[in-house]
Amino acid sequence: MGEPINCREAAERLQDFLKQELTPELEAEMQAHLERCRPCFDEARFEANFVLMLEVRARRVECPAALRARIARLLQSEMERG
Numbered sequence: 001m002g003e004p005i006n007c008r009e010a011a012e013r014l015q016d017f018l019k020q021e022l023t024p025e026l027e028a029e030m031q032a033h034l035e036r037c038r039p040c041f042d043e044a045r046f047e048a049n050f051v052l053m054l055e056v057r058a059r060r061v062e063c064p065a066a067l068r069a070r071i072a073r074l075l076q077s078e079m080e081r082g
């Protein structure tokens with residue numbers, strides 16, 4: 001595991017995280033941060049909806065449900081804890 005990231009770094013990486021453009025290592029750091037930082041998790045969830053909307057518009061995604069599921073998986077940790 002790398003160094004824990006702070007909220008500023010999390011914010012900088014959020015877009016790439018949602019688009020799954022981070023390396024697995026950076027993605028794991030983001031995931032770890034979101035699991036323990038409620039404000040960043042809320043921001044990520046908000047941004048996820050926005051990214052989803054943009055992608056559906058831009059690419060005319062035929063199956064937004066698949067994209068939604070992919071993003072939901074990224075944010076899944078919170079849901080699993082209820």
Ligand SMILES: [Zn+2]
Pocket residue numbers: 006007010033037039040
């Ligand atoms: Zn944070």
